[in-house]
Structure formats: structure tokens, C-alpha cells
Amino acid sequence: MPKIVDHEARRMRLVEAVWSLAVRGGLEQVSLRKVAEEAGVSMGQVQHYYSSMQALIRDALDRAVQAVNATIENAVTAAGTTSPEVVLRAGLYALISPAEESTRLMRFALTAVGRAVSDPTTAKVLAPGDDELLTLTAGLIAAAREERGSVPRGEERTDADICWSLATSLGLDIALGYRTPEAAERVLDHHIEQVLR
Amino acid sequence: MPKIVDHEARRMRLVEAVWSLAVRGGLEQVSLRKVAEEAGVSMGQVQHYYSSMQALIRDALDRAVQAVNATIENAVTAAGTTSPEVVLRAGLYALISPAEESTRLMRFALTAVGRAVSDPTTAKVLAPGDDELLTLTAGLIAAAREERGSVPRGEERTDADICWSLATSLGLDIALGYRTPEAAERVLDHHIEQVLR
DNA sequence: GGTTTTACAATGCGATCGCATGGCAAAAGT
DNA sequence: ACTTTTGCCATGCGATCGCATTGTAAAACC
Numbered sequence: 001m002p003k004i005v006d007h008e009a010r011r012m013r014l015v016e017a018v019w020s021l022a023v024r025g026g027l028e029q030v031s032l033r034k035v036a037e038e039a040g041v042s043m044g045q046v047q048h049y050y051s052s053m054q055a056l057i058r059d060a061l062d063r064a065v066q067a068v069n070a071t072i073e074n075a076v077t078a079a080g081t082t083s084p085e086v087v088l089r090a091g092l093y094a095l096i097s098p099a100e101e102s103t104r105l106m107r108f109a110l111t112a113v114g115r116a117v118s119d120p121t122t123a124k125v126l127a128p129g130d131d132e133l134l135t136l137t138a139g140l141i142a143a144a145r146e147e148r149g150s151v152p153r154g155e156e157r158t159d160a161d162i163c164w165s166l167a168t169s170l171g172l173d174i175a176l177g178y179r180t181p182e183a184a185e186r187v188l189d190h191h192i193e194q195v196l197r
Numbered sequence: 198m199p200k201i202v203d204h205e206a207r208r209m210r211l212v213e214a215v216w217s218l219a220v221r222g223g224l225e226q227v228s229l230r231k232v233a234e235e236a237g238v239s240m241g242q243v244q245h246y247y248s249s250m251q252a253l254i255r256d257a258l259d260r261a262v263q264a265v266n267a268t269i270e271n272a273v274t275a276a277g278t279t280s281p282e283v284v285l286r287a288g289l290y291a292l293i294s295p296a297e298e299s300t301r302l303m304r305f306a307l308t309a310v311g312r313a314v315s316d317p318t319t320a321k322v323l324a325p326g327d328d329e330l331l332t333l334t335a336g337l338i339a340a341a342r343e344e345r346g347s348v349p350r351g352e353e354r355t356d357a358d359i360c361w362s363l364a365t366s367l368g369l370d371i372a373l374g375y376r377t378p379e380a381a382e383r384v385l386d387h388h389i390e391q392v393l394r
Numbered sequence: 395g396g397t398t399t400t401a402c403a404a405t406g407c408g409a410t411c412g413c414a415t416g417g418c419a420a421a422a423g424t
Numbered sequence: 425a426c427t428t429t430t431g432c433c434a435t436g437c438g439a440t441c442g443c444a445t446t447g448t449a450a451a452a453c454c
């Protein structure tokens with residue numbers, strides 16, 4: 001067998017290049033040559049690791065979405081077994097984090113959203129939280145309400161749905177420069193306060 | 198002077214072609230030749246009315262945003278001077294309307310969102326509701342609360358902000374096929390109910 | 395130590411792109 | 425009638441695109 005290289009590292013390097021190029025000038029600025037140059041490798045290497053441009057971009061998107069999900073899970077895990085309200089806030093805040101890498105991933109996701117309009121595969125990758133996340137969040141909301149002594153009012157699933165929609169929307173606003181993370185946090189805080197009231 | 202033609206009609210025809218092409222295959226599928234073919238005219242005509250591809254797409258985006266705003270204003274105007282809650286609902290519902298043209302415009306806007314990441318001009322066009330809209334909406338919320346006899350709690354501006362964020366988010370979900378208009382309406386109804394409670 | 399397999403690198407091809415250019419028909423002004 | 429202006433068409437150019445092809449150096453296997 002030939003040279004032993006770290007395939008994962010190679011791919012990650014190329015995906016990073018795609019992220020940078022796309023954030024800098026949109027997905028349309030991502031080409032085999034540009035990616036190769038940005039990553040400091042030859043065009044041949046890009047072709048060696050990805051059978052097509054589509055495959056490269058798809059992998060870049062997959063990894064971006066997975067990275068965002070990972071930050072949410074990490075935030076929730078870090079919150080540990082404190083009060084449900086703290087866990088709830090931790091998860092939602094992950095989407096409006098001022099961390100530069102977080103914003104970068106959101107920005108890249110935004111450059112790919114356009115494709116979701118005509119490409120069902122892309123749409124599936126970018127789809128909002130699944131049932132499992134919604135169920136978990138609904139449980140957190142119910143528990144947090146109980147903890148606060150609020151009147152339970154059912155419909156926690158819809159409340160959870162709205163929370164994630166709002167947090168995502170705020171995160172995208174941050175990525176587009178429409179809001180600062182601080183302003184977004186104030187809005188999100190206010191909403192959580194209303195929900196748990 | 199030469200042939201008299203309806204410039205506005207010509208431009209609108211080209212913009213329509215851009216919308217169709219972009220919704221069908223993303224903004225990257227929009228080219229001078231394709232637009233000309235889609236509109237059933239020559240490439241020269243496209244060049245005659247738009248000095249560059251950028252100008253054409255910018256006009257298409259401007260008109261799309263203006264069209265969406267128009268549907269909101271029309272909905273509000275149509276609601277007339279009934280109760281503030283009805284007016285509020287009318288405006289918000291406009292963003293999740295099941296009307297085909299409405300979804301089409303949202304879809305096109307989505308194909309352009311990616312550009313906003315790296316193009317401040319596009320970002321400005323796609324920016325969320327301005328202060329005026331927010332102030333107006335906040336007034337409607339306050340009035341609707343009073344009408345219902347709810348306790349006033351200030352912060353109506355933030356409530357208005359959240360309402361528009363949620364409605365927009367739901368509208369985009371519909372455009373991407375993540376939700377049906379009916380499901381989105383249920384979510385929005387629930388939120389309005391919570392806000393006015 | 396030769397063979398094979400892997401990991402690239404370099405180059406070329408056909409298609410498509412935005413845009414510039416030049417020409418031409420029609421109609422308003424003189 | 426003739427000039428001028430406008431609306432539009434057709435064509436060509438240089439750049440860039442994704443991808444196929446071919447070549448090559450290195451390392452595991454026999």
C-alpha cells in the first residue's frame with residue numbers, strides 16, 4: 001500500500017477552504033481551482049477526495065450542520081443536570097452565540113440555503129430540529145414551568161417549536177449583521193420569560 | 198423618436214423570468230442567455246434593459262421584496278379599521294399565506310439570501326422590518342391587549358419584533374417545504390394567543 | 395526487487411459565462 | 425425626404441468552469 005495519509009484531515013482542510021470561500025463571496029465563488037488554491041493544494045487532490053463539486057459542497061454542508069448541532073449538544077451537556085430552565089437556555093443560546101466560529105458556520109449555512117429551494121437533498125440537511133429535539137425541549141419547558149410554579153398549559157411542543165424557530169431566526173439575523181449577539185440575547189430572554197411565565 | 202414600447206412591461210417580463218429560473222434551479226442558474234430564453238426574447242434585449250447581470254438580479258430582488266411588502270400592506274389595509282387584533286393577525290398572516298405567488302416570492306428571496314452574506318447591498322434589501330413597522334405593530338399589540346382586558350406589560354416593541362421574526366421564519370419554512378401553511382398558521386395562532394394573553 | 399496500489403499532479407477539452415461590438419429596422423423630428 | 429435616435433438582434437471574445445485523462449513518486453506486498 002502507498003503513502004499513508006490522514007484522509008479525514010485532508011477532507012477537513014478542503015471543507016474549511018469551502019467554508020472560507022463561500023463566506024467570503026457566496027457559494028458561487030466556490031470552484032475546484034479556488035478551493036485548491038485556498039487549501040494550498042493542487043486541483044488534482046481535490047478531485048482525488050471528492051468525485052464531484054457537488055459531493056464536496058454537500059460534505060461541507062453536512063459538516064457545518066453537524067458542527068452547529070454539536071455546539072448545541074455540548075452546551076446542553078455542559079449545563080448538566082442543573083435546573084431545566086438553565087438547560088433550555090443553554091441549548092437556545094448556542095444558536096446566537098457570539099463565538100466567531102459559530103457565526104461563520106451560520107454564514108456558510110446561509111450561502112447554502114438558496115440551494116435548498118430547488119434541491120431536496122440540501123433541504124433535508126438544513127431541515128429544522130427533529131421530533132426528538134422538540135420532545136426533549138417540550139419536556140424542559142414543562143419542567144421549567146413547574147419549577148417556577150407557573151400554571152401548566154399544555155402545548156409545550158408548540159412552545160418548543162417557537163423557541164427554536166425564534167432562536168434560529170435570531171442566529172441568522174446575527175450572521176447577516178442585522179442584530180448583535182447581545183441584542184438577540186435580550187430578545188430571546190424576553191421570549192423565554194414570556195413562555196415560562 | 199423611435200418605436201414606443203412599455204419599458205416597465207419589458208423589465209417586469211425579464212424579472213419574472215429571473216424569478217422562475219431562480220426558483221427552479223437557484224440563482225446560479227440565472228444567466229443572460231437563460232433569462233432571454235425564458236422570457237422569449239433575445240439576449241440583446243436583456244442587455245438593452247440591464248447594464249449588467251448584477252443590475253438585473255438586483256432589480257429582480259428589489260421587486261420581490263417590494264411585492265412581499267405590498268401584500269402585507271394590502272392585508273393590513275383590507276383589514277381596515279376593525280379591531281387591532283384583526284389588523285395584527287392580517288399583517289402577520291400575509292407572510293405565511295398559502296397563495297402560490299406568495300410562496301414563489303419567498304422562494305426567490307431565499308435563493309438570494311446567500312448573497313447577503315457577502316454583499317452588503319443585498320443584505321440591506323433583505324433587512325427585516327424597519328422601525329416604523331415595529332412601532333406600528335407594537336401599537337397594535339398594546340391596543341389588542343387593552344381590547345382583551347389583558348394586563349399591559351410594556352415591552353410591546355420586543356413582542357412585535359418576535360412576532361415578525363416568527364412569522365418570517367414560518368414563511369421561509371413553508372417556502373422550503375418544512376411546514377404546510379396550515380401548520381404554520383396553527384403555530385402563529387398559538388403565539389399570538391400567548392402574546393395577547 | 396519487482397509488482398501493485400495508492401496519492402496525488404499536470405494538462406487538456408468542451409461548455410458556458412458576462413459582456414463588448416456592430417449592424418439594422420422603425421419611428422419621431424426637420 | 426432625410427437625418428437622428430432608439431430598440432433590439434446577432435455574433436464574437438476572453439475567461440472560467442467541471443471534469444476526464446495521463447503521468448509519476450512512494451510505499452506496502454510477494
